[in-house]
Amino acid sequence: MTALSVTGLEKSFGGLRVTAGIDLAVEPGERRLIIGPNGAGKTTLFNLIAGELEPDGGSIALFGEELVRLPARRRAHLGLARTFQIITLFPHNTLLHNVMLSLLGVRRERWNPLAPFARQRELAVRAEEALERVGLRHLALRSLSETSYGERRRVEIAMALVQSPRVLLLDEPFAGLSIDERRDVLKLLTGIPRDVTIVMIEHDMDVALDFAERISVMHFGEIVVEGTRAEVVADPRVAEIYLGALALAEIDAFYGDSHVLHNVSLRLVEGRLLALLGRNGAGKSTCMNVAVGLLRPRRGAVAVFDRPVTGWSPEDIAATGVALVPQGRRIFKSLTVRENLVVAARPPAAGAAHGWDLERVAQAFPRLGERRNQVAGYLSGGEQQMLAIGRALMSNPRVLLMDEPSEGLAPQIVAEVMATIRRLKEEGLSILLVEQNVKLALAVADDVVLLNNGRVAAEGPVAEISARADLHQHLGVY
Amino acid sequence: MSARIIAVSIAVAALATLPLWLGDTYFVNVASQILLNAVFALGLNVIVGYAGLVSLGHAGLLGLAAYAGAILLQEGWGHAIAIPGALAVTLVGTALFAALALRATGIGFVMITLAIGQILWGLAYRWLSLTNGDNGINVSTRPAPFGISLDGAPQFYYVTLATFLLAVLAVFIFTRSSFGVSLLGTRDQPRRMTALGYDVWLIRFYACLFSGLLSGVAGLLFLYYNEFVSPQSIQLSASAEALLMVISGGSGTLLGPIAGAALVVIMKNVASAYIERWNFVLGAIFVAIVIFMPEGFVPGSVRLARWVVKALRPRPAPVAAKGEP
Numbered sequence A: 001m002t003a004l005s006v007t008g009l010e011k012s013f014g015g016l017r018v019t020a021g022i023d024l025a026v027e028p029g030e031r032r033l034i035i036g037p038n039g040a041g042k043t044t045l046f047n048l049i050a051g052e053l054e055p056d057g058g059s060i061a062l063f064g065e066e067l068v069r070l071p072a073r074r075r076a077h078l079g080l081a082r083t084f085q086i087i088t089l090f091p092h093n094t095l096l097h098n099v100m101l102s103l104l105g106v107r108r109e110r111w112n113p114l115a116p117f118a119r120q121r122e123l124a125v126r127a128e129e130a131l132e133r134v135g136l137r138h139l140a141l142r143s144l145s146e147t148s149y150g151e152r153r154r155v156e157i158a159m160a161l162v163q164s165p166r167v168l169l170l171d172e173p174f175a176g177l178s179i180d181e182r183r184d185v186l187k188l189l190t191g192i193p194r195d196v197t198i199v200m201i202e203h204d205m206d207v208a209l210d211f212a213e214r215i216s217v218m219h220f221g222e223i224v225v226e227g228t229r230a231e232v233v234a235d236p237r238v239a240e241i242y243l244g245a246l247a248l249a250e251i252d253a254f255y256g257d258s259h260v261l262h263n264v265s266l267r268l269v270e271g272r273l274l275a276l277l278g279r280n281g282a283g284k285s286t287c288m289n290v291a292v293g294l295l296r297p298r299r300g301a302v303a304v305f306d307r308p309v310t311g312w313s314p315e316d317i318a319a320t321g322v323a324l325v326p327q328g329r330r331i332f333k334s335l336t337v338r339e340n341l342v343v344a345a346r347p348p349a350a351g352a353a354h355g356w357d358l359e360r361v362a363q364a365f366p367r368l369g370e371r372r373n374q375v376a377g378y379l380s381g382g383e384q385q386m387l388a389i390g391r392a393l394m395s396n397p398r399v400l401l402m403d404e405p406s407e408g409l410a411p412q413i414v415a416e417v418m419a420t421i422r423r424l425k426e427e428g429l430s431i432l433l434v435e436q437n438v439k440l441a442l443a444v445a446d447d448v449v450l451l452n453n454g455r456v457a458a459e460g461p462v463a464e465i466s467a468r469a470d471l472h473q474h475l476g477v478y
Numbered sequence B: 001m002s003a004r005i006i007a008v009s010i011a012v013a014a015l016a017t018l019p020l021w022l023g024d025t026y027f028v029n030v031a032s033q034i035l036l037n038a039v040f041a042l043g044l045n046v047i048v049g050y051a052g053l054v055s056l057g058h059a060g061l062l063g064l065a066a067y068a069g070a071i072l073l074q075e076g077w078g079h080a081i082a083i084p085g086a087l088a089v090t091l092v093g094t095a096l097f098a099a100l101a102l103r104a105t106g107i108g109f110v111m112i113t114l115a116i117g118q119i120l121w122g123l124a125y126r127w128l129s130l131t132n133g134d135n136g137i138n139v140s141t142r143p144a145p146f147g148i149s150l151d152g153a154p155q156f157y158y159v160t161l162a163t164f165l166l167a168v169l170a171v172f173i174f175t176r177s178s179f180g181v182s183l184l185g186t187r188d189q190p191r192r193m194t195a196l197g198y199d200v201w202l203i204r205f206y207a208c209l210f211s212g213l214l215s216g217v218a219g220l221l222f223l224y225y226n227e228f229v230s231p232q233s234i235q236l237s238a239s240a241e242a243l244l245m246v247i248s249g250g251s252g253t254l255l256g257p258i259a260g261a262a263l264v265v266i267m268k269n270v271a272s273a274y275i276e277r278w279n280f281v282l283g284a285i286f287v288a289i290v291i292f293m294p295e296g297f298v299p300g301s302v303r304l305a306r307w308v309v310k311a312l313r314p315r316p317a318p319v320a321a322k323g324e325p
Helices: A042-050 A072-077 A095-104 A121-133 A149-161 A179-190 A205-211 A229-234 A236-241 A284-292 A314-319 A337-344 A358-364 A366-370 A381-394 A411-426 A438-444 A462-466 A471-475 B002-016 B018-022 B025-050 B058-074 B079-101 B106-126 B153-176 B178-188 B190-195 B200-226 B236-249 B255-274 B278-292 B297-312
Strands: A004-013 A016-026 A031-035 A057-062 A080-082 A167-171 A197-201 A214-219 A222-228 A246-255 A258-268 A273-278 A299-304 A322-325 A399-403 A430-434 A447-452 A455-461
Touching: A004 A042, A016 A042, A016 A222, A031 A042, A031 A205, A042 A080, A042 A167, A042 A197, A072 A080, A072 B190, A080 A149, A095 A121, A095 A149, A095 B178, A121 A149, A149 A167, A149 A179, A179 A205, A214 A229, A214 A236, A222 A229, A222 A236, A229 A236, A246 A284, A258 A273, A258 A284, A258 A299, A258 A430, A258 A447, A258 A455, A273 A284, A273 A438, A284 A314, A284 A322, A284 A399, A284 A430, A314 A322, A322 A381, A337 A358, A337 A381, A358 A366, A358 A381, A366 A381, A381 A399, A381 A411, A411 A430, A411 A438, A438 A462, A447 A462, A455 A462, B002 B018, B002 B153, B018 B025, B018 B153, B025 B058, B025 B153, B025 B178, B025 B200, B025 B236, B025 B255, B058 B079, B058 B106, B058 B200, B058 B236, B079 B106, B079 B200, B106 B236, B153 B178, B153 B200, B178 B190, B178 B200, B190 B200, B236 B255, B236 B278, B236 B297, B255 B278, B255 B297, B278 B297
Parallel strands: A031 A197, A031 A214, A080 A167, A167 A197, A273 A430, A273 A447, A322 A399, A399 A430
Antiparallel strands: A004 A016, A004 A057, A214 A222, A246 A258, A246 A299, A447 A455
């Protein structure tokens, strides 16, 4: 019997069809991953399965039992648990209280108006076991408001597990976590016994693909591709759907009458570093200008996280989470280091952990911290470059564009800048790098696009490109 | 914990001996008023503080009990029938009240409760054959449990005190119980609670019933204290006043509504003897509370006290070597 079977599930908001006849069959014990661009209807699908939304048509069955007519709370009692994309916990209570409350939800004792909740030994013991499982037992009596974002994600999972679910829905369990935290959560999820069936929505493909056995790709409310990891990755439709963090499509751009970019398409995959290489005048900086909205393309489209932003103003594009470290740094020379950083500050996007603020920038670039009250114009070139990067990070971007960050810097400083770039990439930032120093660029890049005379001359993973014999011909001497 | 037990013992002892050291009948009556208003505020706090649903119609529930009791007595029934009868009527009325109001939360809930409160007031005012309209209903006797007459101020005070202590104990047990904790959960994260398997609506409904029961008890105390009930005592301003007690004292706390009731009743009775515009003073106090202790003055005072203790605590001398020859 299938653990979770969804057939012909339909839901519209107003006239907008959010899910269009979804069919999904998850076998008992399976680990299923659901991916798809923003707005594909993934969370809506979860809300329909969990009962927060009522479908317009179709059926949902949990181990053969029809759920559509049941209210959400009944579904929890039948063994359906979920976590939320945006963490919703009880912030004034301890971790233990949070988990106990979750367990109480599927117990009869929840109606008892006399017996003190805190003295329910059996609930407490089971809750402590669940906290142990997620490695948080030592924090059981700490108030939730004093825990880190990563710990809260694990509390969410403990709360779901303590209900002994048969099917567990995880909505972006890795969102906003650092690399270490991701690894911990992955280990934790891998350790869940096979009597729990797991369906997971996730954007972090690297982690999620390792975890899942089968993958369903959603697009515009439909499941377009389904299969094993290899099948899905090889499917050309998936690449088409997944524009990635930043995409330029068939761009033609002009400066006055001169035609600078000819039909340029490039795609920066989330969490990766795309190096844009080419000779002087090949159109690299123009691509940057098009991406951030400084130059309006005459033809073609720009998308940030699958959201079309073509023709948007630079400030609106910046608000979608795109930050530029411009060529020549362009810091505010008469302002202090601190002021340079503060003017760019923007709160982190909802659900993002580890917001960048003055303190964190000072930690990442200790010399900026030391000189925070110094006028920026008196900084050395390397420090100014750090400041330009720090300033971009203060806007808490999801996509970072860097134009010639090594330009005019001493070799030792260049190495430092490159180490910083590598670290940012490891933290999950998607980076588009334009760089004259090809050797350096190839050392940090995942993917490469080669431009020549405003046209894409070659593109592909870094290993493939650097092996090409005609590389030097496109790049000239270096 | 033991400090808390000592504090509670002292408070109970002070309350129990209050008629002895307060002497004056007038002040004993003020104390009775505080306690019966505190029972009402405790009941309202169940909804406002613990369920996170603001009601502006609770005076209607208090009035339901008072009128039901008064009418039953007027019809010649004894206290032994009138008291449980009035509470039963209040519970049924509260069930209807909750069934209507719980169709919404937030501002919608406020508006529905306001409307129901106004309907109840309108009935009291206009249904002359039943309620005697604006003239109200007089109740000539107080009950006499175990043959003890409650006509004297101290005697009535003790009955009110006993009822009040029972109400405090009930709320204390309720908020710490599994059900009470679930109610707090529905206040903080209703969506989450549904996903966890809780019936948020039914939890809120039961909480309303508990709140209505306490309001009904307060309504009977009110009736017997005044030996009279009229539409005036259940109008909108009475609901608003109860809400002010809860919010000024500290909603969602056990002591807050009690302290808030004391504040309002003392201002009303005592300050009004000295200042004609006592409402103005009360308003100024509320504004000050909202500005300086938005969480209410019980939790606010605790916060201030902690801060003062911390500020007064002697710190280790910053530079020990300084001053040495």
